[in-house]
Structures are given as C-alpha cells and as structure tokens.
Amino acid sequence: MSEPLLEVEGLVMHFPVKRGLLVDREVGRVRAVDDVSLTIGRGETLGLVGESGCGKSTLCRTVLQLLKPTSGSVRFEGREIAGLSRRQMRPLRREMQMIFQEPYASLNPRKRVGQIVGDPLRLQGAGSGAELRRRVGELLERVGLSPEHYERYPHEFSGGQQQRIGIARALAPSPKLIVADEPVSKLDVSIRAQIVNLLDDLQDEMGLTYLFVAHDIGVVRHVSDRIAVMHEGRIVEQGPADRVCEHPADPYTESLLAAVPVPDPRQARARRAGGRRPGS
Amino acid sequence: MSEKLLAVRDLSVSFATEGGLLSAVDRVCLDLAAGEVLAIVGESGAGKSVTAQTIIGLTRSPNARIEGSVRLHGAELLDASEADLQKVRGKQIAMVFQDPMTSLNPVYRVGDQIVEAIRAHREGMGNAEARGLAVEMLSAVGIPEPQRRVDDYPHQFSGGMRQRVMIAMALESSVLIADEPTTALDVTIQAQILDLLGRLNRERGLATILIAHDLGVVARIADRVLVMYAGRVVEEGTLDEIFYDPQHPYTWGLLGSLTRLDRPRPHRLPQIPGTPPSLLSLPRGCAFRPRCPHAFGRCTEPPGLEARLPDVPGHRDRCWLSPEQKRELRQVEGRIGLEEPAA
Numbered sequence: 134m135s136e137p138l139l140e141v142e143g144l145v146m147h148f149p150v151k152r153g154l155l156v157d158r159e160v161g162r163v164r165a166v167d168d169v170s171l172t173i174g175r176g177e178t179l180g181l182v183g184e185s186g187c188g189k190s191t192l193c194r195t196v197l198q199l200l201k202p203t204s205g206s207v208r209f210e211g212r213e214i215a216g217l218s219r220r221q222m223r224p225l226r227r228e229m230q231m232i233f234q235e236p237y238a239s240l241n242p243r244k245r246v247g248q249i250v251g252d253p254l255r256l257q258g259a260g261s262g263a264e265l266r267r268r269v270g271e272l273l274e275r276v277g278l279s280p281e282h283y284e285r286y287p288h289e290f291s292g293g294q295q296q297r298i299g300i301a302r303a304l305a306p307s308p309k310l311i312v313a314d315e316p317v318s319k320l321d322v323s324i325r326a327q328i329v330n331l332l333d334d335l336q337d338e339m340g341l342t343y344l345f346v347a348h349d350i351g352v353v354r355h356v357s358d359r360i361a362v363m364h365e366g367r368i369v370e371q372g373p374a375d376r377v378c379e380h381p382a383d384p385y386t387e388s389l390l391a392a393v394p395v396p397d398p399r400q401a402r403a404r405r406a407g408g409r410r411p412g413s
Numbered sequence: 414m415s416e417k418l419l420a421v422r423d424l425s426v427s428f429a430t431e432g433g434l435l436s437a438v439d440r441v442c443l444d445l446a447a448g449e450v451l452a453i454v455g456e457s458g459a460g461k462s463v464t465a466q467t468i469i470g471l472t473r474s475p476n477a478r479i480e481g482s483v484r485l486h487g488a489e490l491l492d493a494s495e496a497d498l499q500k501v502r503g504k505q506i507a508m509v510f511q512d513p514m515t516s517l518n519p520v521y522r523v524g525d526q527i528v529e530a531i532r533a534h535r536e537g538m539g540n541a542e543a544r545g546l547a548v549e550m551l552s553a554v555g556i557p558e559p560q561r562r563v564d565d566y567p568h569q570f571s572g573g574m575r576q577r578v579m580i581a582m583a584l585e586s587s588v589l590i591a592d593e594p595t596t597a598l599d600v601t602i603q604a605q606i607l608d609l610l611g612r613l614n615r616e617r618g619l620a621t622i623l624i625a626h627d628l629g630v631v632a633r634i635a636d637r638v639l640v641m642y643a644g645r646v647v648e649e650g651t652l653d654e655i656f657y658d659p660q661h662p663y664t665w666g667l668l669g670s671l672t673r674l675d676r677p678r679p680h681r682l683p684q685i686p687g688t689p690p691s692l693l694s695l696p697r698g699c700a701f702r703p704r705c706p707h708a709f710g711r712c713t714e715p716p717g718l719e720a721r722l723p724d725v726p727g728h729r730d731r732c733w734l735s736p737e738q739k740r741e742l743r744q745v746e747g748r749i750g751l752e753e754p755a756a
Contacts, residue, residue, distance in 0.1 A: 184599045184601055184602075185572075185599050291457075291688055292457065293688065294688070321456045321457050321626045322626055322627050322628070322667065322670050322671060323456055323626075323666060323667060323670045323684065324456070324688075325670070326670035326682040326683065326684035326685070327684045327685075329682050330681055330682055330684055333681070348599045348600055348601075349600045349672075350600070350674070351600075351671075351672040351673070351674050352672050354672070354674065354678060355672045355678050355682060375678075378674060388601065389600070389601065390674060391604075392600045392601040392603065392604040393629070393674050394603070394604070394607070394627070394629030394630050394632060394633050395629060395632060395633075395673070395674070395675055396628050396629040396632050396656070396668065396671045396673060397632060397656065397675065398632045398652045398656050398657075399653075400675060401632045401633050405611075405633075
C-alpha cells in the first residue's frame with residue numbers, strides 16, 4: 134500500500150438511548166460504530182460494504198468529523214482530526230469531500246448548476262465573475278457535462294447527470310479524499326457503469342483517494358483496491374478486493390457474496406438447486 | 414404455451430404535455446401464460462412502468478391517449494368502467510410498487526389494511542374470518558410470528574418486510590405485476606424477495622410480470638424477457654435466448670454493463686454511451702441509433718419487431734444487422750457487450 138492518507142484507529146460512535154420526563158436517563162446505547170480501524174493509502178480506493186443499518190454512513194460522517202466520535206482516532210495526512218473544533222476543521226474541509234446517494238436530494242433545487250458547483254470555489258476565495266465561470270465550465274466538462282449547463286436547474290437533468298453535478302461540486306475545492314456514500318445505488322445499471330467509469334478516470338487524472346461505500350459487493354469489488362466488510366458496527370473482514378471476494382474469511386462476507394444476483398440463468402438455476410456461491 | 418391469462422395487443426400510450434405529444438409506449442404486445450414469469454427490462458423512461466400501470470388502468474387521465482387492447486381472462490380492460498376495474502384489481506390482478514416505504518398507509522395497522530383488501534372482494538366475509546386469512550397470507554410470504562405482527566403498524570416493519578406485506582396483499586390475484594420490487598432494497602433483502610416471488614410462482618402458480626432495470630435480477634426467476642427501449646419492445650425471447658444469444662445491441666449493452674462476481678473484473682466497466690432519447694422527439698428509424706456504435710445507413714428506416722433467426726419464431730428483435738454480423742459484433746473482450754465508440 135502507498136503512504137497512508139487516512140488512518141482510522143479504534144473509532145467508536147455510540148448514540149445514547151435516553152428515556153425520562155425531567156431527567157434524561159441513559160437506558161442503552163446504539164453502537165453504530167464499534168472499534169473500527171481502517172487505513173486508506175494515497176490514490177487508493179477502499180470499498181466499504183455492508184447492509185442498511187450496519188453503520189457505514191455513520192462511519193463516513195464520523196471520519197469527516199460531521200459527527201463527534203465517542204472515542205478513537207482519525208488521522209488525515211498524519212494529523213489528528215478527531216475532536217477538532219468546527220473552526221479548526223474548516224481549512225481541512227476542502228481536502229475531503231463527499232458524494233451522496235440521492236442525486237436530486239443532494240442538490241439545492243433553487244440554485245442553478247453554476248452556483249452549486251461554483252459555491253465551493255467562491256468560499257475558497259478562488260476568483261469571481263468570468264474566472265469563476267470558466268473554472269465551473271471546466272469542472273462540468275470534466276464530469277461529462279457541458280459549460281452550457283451553467284444556467285440550468287437540477288430538475289432539468291436525469292439522475293445520472295445530477296450525480297455528475299454532485300461529483301463536479303465535490304471536485305471543485307480540489308480535494309484529496311472523496312467519500313462516496315452509495316453513489317450509484319439509485320441509478321440504472323447502464324448509467325451506473327458510466328458513473329463508475331467517470332470516478333475511475335478522475336482518480337487516474339487527479340490522483341484522488343476514495344472511500345467508496347455501497348451495499349452491493351459486486352459494484353464494490355469492481356471499484357476497490359481493498360474492501361472492508363462492515364456488520365453491526367464492526368469491520369468483520371478487510372483485505373485486497375479479489376481476495377475478499379474469491380476467498381472470503383468471514384461467513385458474513387460469504388452471505389453478501391451469495392446475495393448478489395448472477396446475470397447467468399444457468400448458474401442461477403444451479404445455485405437455486407445447490408445454494409452455492411458463483412465461482413466456488 | 415399454456416392458457417393465456419393476460420394478452421396485450423398493440424398497446425400505445427401517449428400523454429399531452431406542454432412540450433407536445435409524448436409517446437411513452439408504442440404498440441407493445443405481450444402475453445402472460447398461467448404460471449409464467451415475464452420480465453420487462455430497460456432503462457428509466459423505457460416505458461416499462463407506464464405499460465404496467467396502463468394494464469391495470471392507473472394511467473387514465475384526460476391527458477392520456479391509450480390505444481390497443483388489454484385482455485385479462487378474455488375480458489377487455491381498456492374500456493372497462495372504473496367500477497369494473499375496481500373489481501378486477503386486487504382480485505385478479507395486483508401490483509407491487511418499487512418503494513415499500515410509501516405503499517402502505519402509515520396510520521393503519523398492517524392487518525387492517527390487508528383485511529380491507531380482502532373484504533373489498535369477498536362480500537359477506539366477516540372481519541374475524543378475513544383477519545384469519547390475513548394472518549395466513551403474512552405467513553405465506555414468510556413473516557415470522559404473523560399472529561402478532563398483524564397488529565403492527567407499517568413503521569414497525571423493515572423495507573423488505575413491507576414489501577412482503579405488499580406481496581401478501583397480491584396473493585388473492587392470479588396475475589401479479591411487480592414494478593422494480595427490489596430496487597429500493599439491500600442486495601441481501603433483494604435476494605429474499607426474489608426467492609419469495611419465485612416460490613409463490615412455483616407453488617401457487619402466480620403468474621408474474623417482473624419489471625427491472627437489472628438483468629441480474631431477472632436471471633434469477635424469469636421465464637421470458639421483453640427488452641424495452643424508448644417505449645418499444647426491441648427484443649423478446651426466452652430467458653436463455655436473451656442471455657446467451659442476444660440479438661439487439663441495446664441488450665448487449667445492458668448485459669455488458671453488469672458487474673459480475675463470477676468473472677475476473679474488466680479494467681473498465683462497459684457502458685452504454687449517452688442517454689435515452691426524449692420521448693417528445695424520437696430519432697428517425699431505430700430509436701437506439703444515436704447511441705449504437707454499430708448503426709449503419711439502413712438504421713434510419715424503422716426496423717420491425719421480427720423473428721430473424723431460423724427455427725426460433727419466439728425470439729424477435731428490432732435490428733437490421735444480420736444474425737451473423739450480430740454474433741461477431743457482440744463479442745467484446747471475450748464477453749457479450751456493446752463496443753465502446755472510438756473517442
């Protein structure tokens with residue numbers, strides 16, 4: 134693995150469950166993230182896979198310090214960021230950006246595309262007027278849209294194009310780390326391939342590092358160098374993508390693999406008869 | 414083929430919009446036999462859902478123009494009155510929607526919603542009897558402790574469980590239309606729901622139309638497949654014909670863009686270039702022409718849906734390429750796919 138960009142160690146995020154009228158008593162805890170350790174190398178893609186409710190999204194938010202972790206350490210480029218104040222985090226925000234699952238819900242419907250993509254640039258004090266417009270145009274072209282889309286509103290685009298706008302916005306501050314939380318699960322299979330390839334190309338061109346989160350281990354295997362499998366708040370297995378998919382060490386990983394539909398009727402029939410995983 | 418339950422002939426649906434007449438479905442024909450699972454596959458906007466919704470009369474509106482014929486058990490549905498349709502829906506034909514979070518009423522108990530559906534079609538059935546039936550139905554779709562869960566509210570059910578409830582409500586019918594029933598669910602839950610649909614089909618003979626954009630889902634339970642593009646059927650055949658001898662370049666693209674765990678991963682995921690055309694102004698000739706790397710002069714003439722392979726009358730497609738050309742062109746890096754156009 135290359136030099137680490139992000140190191141997570143013993144990260145814990147517990148949510149207290151409180152009950153009571155006047156005095157809140159803590160009656161239990163939801164262990165959303167429970168002692169998680171991960172390392173992502175520069176220019177690498179780490180795939181994080183697990184079912185709904187396993188704590189994937191909470192882990193993302195905690196890593197980005199959008200939630201204050203209960204305990205544990207998050208180092209970005211060697212610097213501890215767990216527990217930093219909002220003010221201290223601000224200069225680091227441009228280094229780590231996020232792409233969301235719902236393309237449309239993650240874009241402000243009342244803003245034009247130019248403003249959505251341009252705002253992160255403006256916040257950095259990066260130019261204004263014609264210069265800003267030129268840079269937004271470049272970003273739009275880079276994600277496969279056109280500079281003419283500058284004046285349009287999000288609803289005028291298809292789901293795949295909206296996700297491209299979200300990617301352009303994430304790229305605007307020239308980040309090092311992109312956390313993509315289920316970026317393709319709401320897209321059609323054919324459009325999914327376009328977005329996966331786009332993320333791949335951007336990584337090659339710009340040396341980006343990805344934390345790619347999804348529930349479909351098929352997609353995760355395609356995009357990832359390494360895979361971490363999360364179950365009930367814990368990482369149950371991690372390793373090189375092909376190794377995890379071909380020789381899963383944990384039974385939970387095996388059940389995720391078995392659930393992925395095989396686009397091959399003969400194999401599907403054989404599997405129904407025998408209940409075996411493909412390729413095994 | 415065994416007895417036809419549902420026969421759709423030349424179904425066309427268009428909507429008057431501010432931008433002009435939008436042709437959502439164009440002369441679609443389909444047959445569903447008893448005990449069969451028919452899959453309709455295509456991208457968003459291909460007309461899959463509009464076809465399904467029109468079959469059960471959900472697209473009727475002053476702005477919609479609907480032509481053709483939909484016969485269920487021999488009775489025409491397109492010109493049936495709303496009252497007659499009410500009697501058919503839920504009793505002979507039922508629909509399960511994509512989003513299990515919004516298909517159930519959040520303020521009524523799950524059991525009461527099933528009882529309401531049962532009693533709507535069974536005059537004279539008492540509440541207690543209907544409730545017993547509801548418990549049986551929940552049990553049939555694999556809800557544990559149905560006696561207790563029947564009194565729960567929808568929010569106490571997970572997404573997969575709610576989809577099971579929707580399927581339970583369809584058990585009285587002989588035809589089920591499942592419109593992307595697993596798209597909103599996790600892969601693990603998706604597998605369970607597909608297995609449930611497959612089991613109900615085998616054990617109860619529930620004829621099913623399964624709408625999906627993912628061919629992997631279809632491979633698990635379908636008998637026959639219709640591939641739709643821009644409101645038209647571009648290819649139809651048995652499951653094996655579509656997967657092992659696909660004739661239309663669009664089908665190649667759909668097959669090629671899947672991530673497959675059973676194969677080494679390709680360096681690049683083959684994609685279908687571009688986006689589907691606007692239904693307000695379809696391209697001349699073949700609607701897939703602007704995205705097709707294999708388009709040639711003749712593609713500006715509209716190709717008919719025809720059987721082009723000798724001895725396989727049920728496998729039909731809309732593409733001018735010869736079967737020999739297709740066999741050669743669809744092989745991309747040792748697998749079926751759509752060639753990437755030169756940059």
